[in-house]
Amino acid sequence: MSDIILETRGLTKHYGGVHALDDANFILRKGEHIAVVGDNGAGKSTFVRQITAVEQKTGGQVFFDGQEVNFTGPLEAREAGIETVFQTLALADDLDVPSNLFLGRELYKFRLGPFSVLDRKAMRDRTMEALKTTAVKIPNVDNPIRNMSGGQRQCVSIARTAAFASKLVIMDEPTAALGVQETAQVENIIRGLKERGIPMILISHNLRQVFDLVDRIVVFRRGRIVASLNKDETDGNDIVSYITGVKGGTDATYA
Amino acid sequence: MSSTTHGLGGLKYDPSKKARAPEWNVFFALIGIIVIFEVIGRVFMADSFLFNTRENVSSLFNEQRLQIIILQVSITGIIALGVTQVIISGGIDLSSGSVVGATAMIAMSFAQVAMVNGNPNPKAIFGELGWVDLPVIVPVLVGLGCGLVAGLVNGALVAYTKIPPFIATLGMMVTARGIAKWWSKGNPISFPTESYAAIGKGMMPVVIFVGLAILFHLIMTYTRYGKHCYAVGSNEAATRMSGINVDRTKVLIYVIAGLLSALAAVVLSSKNLTAQAGMGVMYELDAIAMAVIGGVSLQGGRGSILGTVLGALIFGVIISGFTFLKLDAYYQEMVKGVIIVAAVVLDQWRQKGRARG
Numbered sequence: 001m002s003d004i005i006l007e008t009r010g011l012t013k014h015y016g017g018v019h020a021l022d023d024a025n026f027i028l029r030k031g032e033h034i035a036v037v038g039d040n041g042a043g044k045s046t047f048v049r050q051i052t053a054v055e056q057k058t059g060g061q062v063f064f065d066g067q068e069v070n071f072t073g074p075l076e077a078r079e080a081g082i083e084t085v086f087q088t089l090a091l092a093d094d095l096d097v098p099s100n101l102f103l104g105r106e107l108y109k110f111r112l113g114p115f116s117v118l119d120r121k122a123m124r125d126r127t128m129e130a131l132k133t134t135a136v137k138i139p140n141v142d143n144p145i146r147n148m149s150g151g152q153r154q155c156v157s158i159a160r161t162a163a164f165a166s167k168l169v170i171m172d173e174p175t176a177a178l179g180v181q182e183t184a185q186v187e188n189i190i191r192g193l194k195e196r197g198i199p200m201i202l203i204s205h206n207l208r209q210v211f212d213l214v215d216r217i218v219v220f221r222r223g224r225i226v227a228s229l230n231k232d233e234t235d236g237n238d239i240v241s242y243i244t245g246v247k248g249g250t251d252a253t254y255a
Numbered sequence: 256m257s258s259t260t261h262g263l264g265g266l267k268y269d270p271s272k273k274a275r276a277p278e279w280n281v282f283f284a285l286i287g288i289i290v291i292f293e294v295i296g297r298v299f300m301a302d303s304f305l306f307n308t309r310e311n312v313s314s315l316f317n318e319q320r321l322q323i324i325i326l327q328v329s330i331t332g333i334i335a336l337g338v339t340q341v342i343i344s345g346g347i348d349l350s351s352g353s354v355v356g357a358t359a360m361i362a363m364s365f366a367q368v369a370m371v372n373g374n375p376n377p378k379a380i381f382g383e384l385g386w387v388d389l390p391v392i393v394p395v396l397v398g399l400g401c402g403l404v405a406g407l408v409n410g411a412l413v414a415y416t417k418i419p420p421f422i423a424t425l426g427m428m429v430t431a432r433g434i435a436k437w438w439s440k441g442n443p444i445s446f447p448t449e450s451y452a453a454i455g456k457g458m459m460p461v462v463i464f465v466g467l468a469i470l471f472h473l474i475m476t477y478t479r480y481g482k483h484c485y486a487v488g489s490n491e492a493a494t495r496m497s498g499i500n501v502d503r504t505k506v507l508i509y510v511i512a513g514l515l516s517a518l519a520a521v522v523l524s525s526k527n528l529t530a531q532a533g534m535g536v537m538y539e540l541d542a543i544a545m546a547v548i549g550g551v552s553l554q555g556g557r558g559s560i561l562g563t564v565l566g567a568l569i570f571g572v573i574i575s576g577f578t579f580l581k582l583d584a585y586y587q588e589m590v591k592g593v594i595i596v597a598a599v600v601l602d603q604w605r606q607k608g609r610a611r612g
Contacts (some may be wrong), residue, residue: 117478
């Protein structure tokens with residue numbers, strides 16, 4: 001058995017003439033936490049969207065858990081075990097916490113097509129459990145999340161990901177809009193994932209956070225992977241030089 | 256530690272308290288309006304709006320008025336149940352009234368008696384075919400079929416061509432009205448069989464309305480379909496990303512709305528013992544108004560069947576109240592318009608209040 005959980009070979013995405021992502025070769029090992037950094041428009045989110053099949057790739061291959069995969073949509077990716085926290089909150093504001101956690105994978109008392117009866121108690125119980133394991137504090141899970149602070153909503157979003165995480169977690173700028181305290185809470189959830197041995201790809205602009213949390217840092221620039229550096233062998237200045245193009249002018253062949 | 260948590264920018268709210276259900280506000284509004292009519296009646300008319308004042312009747316309330324209040328809104332109420340689901344999912348259905356017209360015409364032509372007073376039915380659409388009286392199930396199924404087709408077309412247009420629901424259902428509104436007029440070249444269709452006439456007889460519309468309201472309340476609260484209606488209206492992109500088949504859900508929502516409009520048409524034509532091409536004009540707006548007054552947000556995601564039922568009752572109370580005060584129907588319409596706008600303004604204010612935390 002290989003210890004590689006996710007590998008991309010020559011992953012490419014063009015939007016018309018725009019080469020948003022070019023020939024991305026990437027390897028993630030089991031239990032490893034990787035940060036993806038880069039300037040705006042460097043291709044980080046595009047990269048993630050190809051893996052999770054939110055968009056269909058133009059070219060290249062994705063291997064997940066030892067097999068080549070061609071997901072046709074984010075649901076398939078999720079069913080395969082890839083959980084994603086998207087940059088834009090993927091939450092329904094008017095639903096309560098359990099409904100959001102179980103959106104698209106509801107538990108049923110009995111099934112009757114679209115009129116299947118929901119098992120609301122089981123979903124609520126498992127929500128409380130999930131919030132406990134991720135140490136997220138939501139005072140009343142029965143309120144619509146519209147009434148919650150940005151931080152609490154993000155925590156629901158992340159608790160949802162962490163609770164169902166089986167094989168791989170992807171987070172696209174999870175703390176971009178959060179305050180100090182809430183950022184700390186999200187970072188704790190990420191550390192919890194590390195302890196549970198669940199691999200993660202973290203997209204972040206926050207280098208302090210990146211150095212705090214991950215093992216390896218992959219730098220994107222203009223749609224290409226220009227560096228893949230172990231945390232211990234690099235520093236902030238080094239990363240910034242790659243991001244801005246001072247270093248790594250020639251493309252790294254393998255990341 | 257206080258139960259107040261700090262959110263972004265120091266916003267505060269008390270999250271441990273369960274928010275009061277918005278239906279209560281609608282309920283209080285209903286009580287308030289009844290009280291206003293009661294007071295005006297007592298002061299200016301020396302009569303009671305709500306209570307029985309006739310000496311030869313022994314009941315506490317004016318039961319006749321209560322019956323009329325709910326009877327006159329139950330048919331539009333049936334439509335409003337479907338419209339509620341459409342609006343909760345972030346859409347709108349302008350076609351209900353015309354679908355009522357078209358369905359009433361088509362269903363009624365299958366419900367006609369063959370013979371009137373020993374002569375062939377002069378209004379029979381299929382008279383030359385010499386048909387016998389068809390069992391009641393035939394016109395009912397034909398009617399539901401009309402609603403199904405209208406709903407499928409609406410739903411497919413909204414879900415797959417991605418044109419705005421306003422436009423898709425506007426098209427259906429005009430088309431269905433055209434079909435209603437074309438079907439019998441503008442002539443009314445009358446003389447239904449006795450069994451068809453029984454569907455909407457007496458208080459039957461109320462029974463059907465209340466029964467359907469309970470059914471759809473349960474569906475919206477406890478089933479996957481209901482949950483997904485709210486999810487789609489709340490955040491369509493997120494719902495799609497969660498792997499829910501949003502398009503299929505939308506088609507189902509419009510189909511249910513179409514079926515409910517068709518059912519309303521069957522009840523209405525049965526109650527009136529006739530079908531006319533002009534039936535159901537403006538019903539879509541009344542239904543939308545009932546939902547909006549009942550707290551269903553036009554932005555989607557919020558509202559309930561219970562709210563719409565309360566909204567329908569407010570509607571009924573206002574119409575009865577105006578009749579009680581012997582005010583002309585013109586005033587009714589003017590006030591109806593004001594109330595609809597007021598309900599939407601209130602909804603906006605509520606949301607602003609919530610956004611502030």
